[in-house]
Amino acid sequence: MKVYTYKAYDKAGARLDGQLEAIDKQAAINQIKALGLLASEVVENKESAASIFSSSKKVSLADLEFLTAELSLLLSSGVRIDKGLDIIKRSKAQPALVKLLSDISSSISKGQSLSEALKAHDDVFDPLYINLVELGEASGNLPEIFAKLAEDLKFRRDxxxxxxxxxxxxxxxxxxxxxxxxxxxxxxxxxxxxxxxxxxxxxxxxxxxxxxxxxxxxxxxxxxxxxxxxxxxxxxxxxxxxxxxxxxxxxxxxxxxxxxxxxxxxxxxxxxxxxxxxxxxxxxxxxxxxxxxxxxxxxxxxxxxxxxxxxxxxxxxxxxxxxxxxxxxxxxxxxxxxxxxxxxxxxxxxxxxxxxxxxxxxxxxxxxxxxxxxxxxxxxxxxxxxxxxxxxxxxxxxxx
CATH class of the missing domain: 1.20.81.30 (Type II secretion system (T2SS), domain F)
Known part of the structure; x- marks a missing residue:
């Protein structure tokens, strides 16, 4: 899979920017059409794609804070976790983060819980993060857990x-x-x-x-x-x-x-x-x-x-x-x-x-x-x- 950055227009004529993963450029255009958008520019992010698959670039602390804060906001608004991951993936996220979100979404679609999907990426999510997510899933309190995690990550980044x-x-x-x-x-x-x-x-x-x-x-x-x-x-x-x-x-x-x-x-x-x-x-x-x-x-x-x-x-x-x-x-x-x-x-x-x-x-x-x-x-x-x-x-x- 390759990472593509696109510019498109919706039916009202408003311009939208985003990223997505696809096998080739035509598949990326088809995905954009499926979203009801008219693609004006679709460019493969070759540099970032190479860095992802060679594992030379990892998800940074800032990326992790962004992901956690966005999940807290989306889940507290009533958005499902799979839909929330898809929304973040289509935003202006870094390519390494897009790859991570795609892997997590794929694991969830196969029936795994979010905490189980995160355990497969222990180089990004530490045991503290995973255990608190697991606790939030058990208690139905995931938005608050993600809010606290985002606050802690901001504290660590500062x-x-x-x-x-x-x-x-x-x-x-x-x-x-x-x-x-x-x-x-x-x-x-x-x-x-x-x-x-x-x-x-x-x-x-x-x-x-x-x-x-x-x-x-x-x-x-x-x-x-x-x-x-x-x-x-x-x-x-x-x-x-x-x-x-x-x-x-x-x-x-x-x-x-x-x-x-x-x-x-x-x-x-x-x-x-x-x-x-x-x-x-x-x-x-x-x-x-x-x-x-x-x-x-x-x-x-x-x-x-x-x-x-x-x-x-x-x-x-x-x-x-x-x-x-x-x-x-x-x-x-x-x-x-x-x-x-x-x-x-x-x-x-x-x-x-x-x-x-x-x-x-x-x-x-x-x-x-x-x-x-x-x-x-x-x-x-x-x-x-x-x-x-x-x-x-x-x-x-x-x-x-």
């Missing part, structure tokens, strides 16, 4: 965006700094070096600068290859479970970074747990599913111990107190929530407070890193300029 945005500016400054250094040692220093006729009489700092410039011009290609190879090696290493485990353990021991990791994981864990408790899941199952939202394996193991203790009759608050994820203040809030039977609101409150804490931390770190990187770049550029001026002054002194 968190992801904040992490990326907090790292973007420092990386841009660092990239500009590296480009300035490459430009200076490849173009500025070599042109100024012609001023010095006798290198042996030059001061040591001038000789060091010229030597570094010559070294960069001779070996910078190999250095660039080494950096690229190192980057690919790091990506490969992060896919190795043993290295990832050591790296995550190390992060929790670095001052400053450890707190940011704990706050981020606390947001993920508490937002998921609050949503599941509101949906009516028992605490031990909610803990098991919320544990999957935690990325750090060390903290995951701690939560598995907590779940085991709670399952065997231990209180939740003392068990969570033994983990790294909850400071004493949050434990006191949990004790109150446990006594009042209102744990979902407490977990939601902890998630919101942790989010504010994370935003404050990222703002402080960005504010601190920006001037440090600018000073670093200015120090290197200014240092080169000062050395060259001092060298020219030294040469003039020798001439007189």
């Amino acid at each position: 968190l992801q965006r904040k992490i990326i945005s907090s790292l973007t500016y420092p990386f841009v400054i660092l990239a500009v700094c590296i480009l300035c250094i490459v430009f200076i040692f490849n173009f500025i220093v070599p042109k100024l070096s012609v001023l010095f006729t006798d290198p042996e009489t030059l001061p040591w700092y001038t000789q060091a600068l010229l030597g570094l410039s010559n070294w960069m011009q001779e070996y910078q290609v190999f250095m660039a290859i080494g950096i690229v190879a190192g980057g690919f090696s790091l990506v490969h290493l992060f896919k190795q479970p043993n290295f990832l485990k050591v790296w995550q353990e190390t992060l929790l021991k670095i001052p400053g970074l450890a707190n940011s990791v704990l706050v981020t994981e606390r947001i993920r864990f508490n937002s998921a747990l609050a949503m599941m408790l509101q949906a009516g899941l028992p605490i031990d199952k909610a803990l098991f599913l919320a544990k999957g939202n935690i990325k750090n394996q060390v903290l995951q193991r701690e939560m598995e111990i907590v779940r085991s203790k709670v399952k065997h009759g231990h209180s939740l608050s003392p068990s969570l107190k033994q983990t790294s994820l909850f400071p004493d203040f949050y434990i006191s809030l949990l004790e109150v929530g446990e006594e009042s039977g209102n744990l979902s609101k407490v977990f939601d409150e902890i998630a919101n407070r942790s989010r504010q804490e994370f935003e404050s931390w990222t703002e402080k770190m960005t504010t601190l890193i920006e001037p440090l990187l600018i000073l670093f770049m200015g120090g290197i550029v200014g240092g080169v300029v000062v050395v060259m001026l001092m060298s020219m002054v030294a040469v003039n002194d020798v001439g007189f």
